[in-house]
Amino acid sequence: MSAVIERVAPLRWTAALLAALGLRGRTLVIAVPMLWLLIFFLVPFLVVAKLSVSEPAIAMPPYLPLVERDGARMTISLSFENFGYLFDDPLYIKAYFFSIRLAFFSAVLTLLIGYPIAYYIARSSEARRSVLLMLVILPFWTSFLLRVYAWQGFLRSNGVINNFLLWTGIIDQPLVMLQTNFAVYLGIVYTYLPFMILPLYANLVKLDEALLEASADLGGRPLPTFFHVTLPLSMPGIIAGFMLVFVPAIGEFVIPELLGGPDTLMIGRVLWNEFFSNRDWPTASAVAIAMLIALVIPIMILRTAQQRVEEE
Amino acid sequence: MRRNVWLPAFVILGFVFLYAPILSLIVFSFNESKLVTVWGGFSTKWYGELLRNPQILSAAWISLKVAVTSATLATVLGTLAAFVLTRFGPFKGRALLTGMSAAPLVMPDVITGLSLLLLFVAMEQLIGWPAGRGMTTIIIAHTTFCMAYVTVVAQSRFASLDESLEEAAMDLGARPARVFFDVTVPVIAPALVAGWLLSFTLSLDDLVVASFVTGPGASTLPMVIFSKVRLGVSPDINALATIIIAIVAVGVGIATWQMRRGARKNGG
Known part of the structure; x- marks a missing residue:
């Protein structure tokens, strides 16, 4: 198990982060399913929500970024056209x-x-x-x-x-x-x-x-x-x-x-x-x-x- | 008391409705003719054709690997989630975890697939992982939606579990982790097996989610079947269906036999 954690970068960071925060045992048991669902269930919806207000483009991936930096100026373009x-x-x-x-x-x-x-x-x-x-x-x-x-x-x-x-x-x-x-x-x-x-x-x-x-x-x-x-x-x-x-x-x-x-x-x-x-x-x-x-x-x-x- | 004949007749019709299409798949898999619905004599040639089709064989192999891996991961994660939800009492984020572990059950496949694909694309841009899409991304996606089913199955088992067993172990000085693996897990093992099998089947059956999150070169069995079926009739699919039905029938037979034996042992 620890070998797996060593090899997979996100797991290693998670373990290090939890250790740094002084969390072990009970918290760890809660954290594993919680983090999995947060990353692979909840966050995807936020990505969908974000993308639904992006402008389509002919590119890969086929959409324009929401936030554009032009020197010191930052523009956020939300498009509700979709x-x-x-x-x-x-x-x-x-x-x-x-x-x-x-x-x-x-x-x-x-x-x-x-x-x-x-x-x-x-x-x-x-x-x-x-x-x-x-x-x-x-x-x-x-x-x-x-x-x-x-x-x-x-x-x-x-x-x-x-x-x-x-x-x-x-x-x-x-x-x-x-x-x-x-x-x-x-x-x-x-x-x-x-x-x-x-x-x-x-x-x-x-x-x-x-x-x-x-x-x-x-x-x-x-x-x-x-x-x-x-x-x-x-x-x-x-x-x-x-x-x-x-x-x-x-x-x-x-x-x-x-x-x-x-x-x-x-x-x-x-x-x-x-x-x-x-x-x-x-x-x-x-x-x-x-x-x-x-x-x-x-x-x-x-x-x-x-x-x-x-x-x- | 007068026996009602309409109800049994209706039930029989119901079972005919459930099984007739499955039986027709089996019958026509032994059909000589290329027309799936016209009988042209007995033949096993479609089985030979199936076994010589490298596309189907490699897809079946990929599907099997994906199903075993994601069913195992889903069983581990789902059991943890169920354990936390039934045993840990109140904690921060409990409502969130409850919601997130039940929601995938009613989520349409197209939304699960699309949202995970968009996540993988965004993650690749941000942190460079997962690099490209393929088997790994399908496994992650399947684990996520299978986990919800395992959580439901394991939760009901945890809820009906006699806690005094664990308390006894604890009183005898066992640490929580030791109690979990030596007492809790063996007791809930049947629910875990059921959850694993359910996940395995769901993963093996999934077309929509896998189609969204896959990449070049990783076609699962349902994806190959779907593209063949869309183009029209293909008798070798009947042969494949018959093989799958046979495996399921044997599996269910063994499971029933094992359960009966277990019941007899406990009873006697």
């Missing part, structure tokens, strides 16, 4: 609302499909439960990219679904499914389903059966019992699952890129193109900052909802 650009071009605003809407409805769909499955698993016998849970988690361990690729094979015009439907004679023209928004919904529901089922299951399995029995004893029919007892009690699980699907789906890149059409403009895809195709780093940074703001609002709403349900 943000103005986001508002001027309807493409960006459309992409935002489209991403949020698509993520929201995918999360609702995932909830509608995931809830019955989680409910069934939670009500199964213990031995069966662990097998079913394993089956839910297993796809997660195989490559996400390859599972999305598998859907391409299912949905294309000469794909598995169309071949089957043509063979049975239900349709006589292949359906256009790949490169549509439908395919993107399907892809998101498919890949995020385990993330919805697991928190729901964790919540439903704790549900006290005595409550359900009490409701039945008092003459409650299964459906009203579900809506008046089970559903309200599982709200924390619903919100947790919703957050795990909705928030990452907003920034999704791979699914709209591989399954969506050219008009499936999701914000993650816009950022990617701005960066890789247009090589416009300042605009990409402005998109990232705006995207973060767009994410904070739904997270705050879900957090507050979660706290309120837990207090009840």
